[in-house]
Amino acid sequence: MKIVGSYVSPYVRKVLACLGLKGLDYEIDPITPFYGNDAFAKLSPLRRIPVLIEGDLVLTDSSVICAWLDEAYPDVHPLLPASPEDRARARWLEEFADTRMGDVFIWGLFYQRRVHPAVWGEPGDEARIERTLAEDMPRLLAYLENELPKDGFLFGDIGLADIAIATFFPNGRYAGFEIDAGRWPVTAAFVARALAHSAFARLAPFEAVQLSTDAKGRRAALIEAGAPLSEETMGMKAPRPGVMTL
Ligand SMILES: N[C@@H](CCC(=O)N[C@@H](CS)C(=O)NCC(=O)O)C(=O)O
Structure with missing residues (x-):
């Protein structure tokens, strides 16, 4: 694979x-x-x-x-829980993460602060970063604070919904954003728990090298570093704008 x-x-x-x-x-x-x-x-x-x-x-x-x-x-x-109701809720949380957390963490922060400057050699959109931190991020965290469990994971053992949500927080950190545990204690503890799980923790050394x-x-x-790299790459030397950045 x-x-x-x-x-x-x-x-x-x-x-x-x-x-x-x-x-x-x-x-x-x-x-x-x-x-x-x-x-x-x-x-x-x-x-x-x-x-x-x-x-x-x-x-x-x-x-x-x-x-x-x-x-x-x-x-x-x-990766999904057993009952149809729990599966539906897990799928919604995955969709919320992929779409809204992607907009806020990636296009609002990580892309602006890390990817855009590195790929295109110019600063990201500061106004967008400010708006993300002042408005979009607090609204998103207020929602998660109500949805996430105080202990353990969403549906018992760690699964797709937990992973889909937690995966955005390392990118927040790479863009200089740390969650305020005083204001969002449930979310902060959940994210720390999820990222400490071996499914994520074993990837962290490779991310450090990548960055x-x-x-x-x-x-x-x-x-x-021991990453299982494929022999051939589809990478080339010069970047091309993507569908979203044209
Ligand atoms: N809905 C897609 C989103 C994938 C996505 O946006 N990936 C980003 C990297 S984090 C990307 O390839 N961006 C390039 C672009 O949109 O031009 C998924 O869940 O895989």
Whole structure:
């Protein structure tokens, strides 16, 4: 099984955490989507990561990939709870995370502070960052504070909904945002619990390498750190705007 996408994408992290829960081996081509070549564009019509490839099967979108993983490997660590009602709520929380948390954490913060300057060599949108921190983030955290459990995970053992939510917080931190545990104690404790789980914790060293290296030295440094890199990459040297940034 091969995953295409950078270790610091929240959607790639979500898929890798689910693969970890299921104990499945994979190799990874950890590209930033803007550097994807024509072969990548063929596999991922929106030129987004993650992509999963297994033989002739090519899947894009983290939710599609995780749903397939759960259906193809149902016996080890099911990702969704058992009852139809709980499954529906888990799917809603996954959708909320993918869509709204993606807008706030990624397009409002991480993209502006880390990706845009690194890829395009110019500062991100400061007005958008300010608005995100002042308005969007508090509203989002107020919602999560009511939805998340005080102890443990949403539906017993850690599962897809927990992972889909927690995966955005490392990107917040990489963009200089730390959750205020005094104001949002339930969410802060939940996120700390989830990120300490081995499904996430074992990925953290590779994220550190991804963030601290440039495109030239990255693959060698990741291999040195023990990351299961694919032999070939779909990365190229110059970036191209994505569908959302054209
Ligand atoms: N709904 C998609 C979102 C994937 C996504 O937006 N990935 C980002 C990286 S974090 C990306 O590829 N962005 C490039 C772009 O939108 O041009 C999923 O769940 O996989």
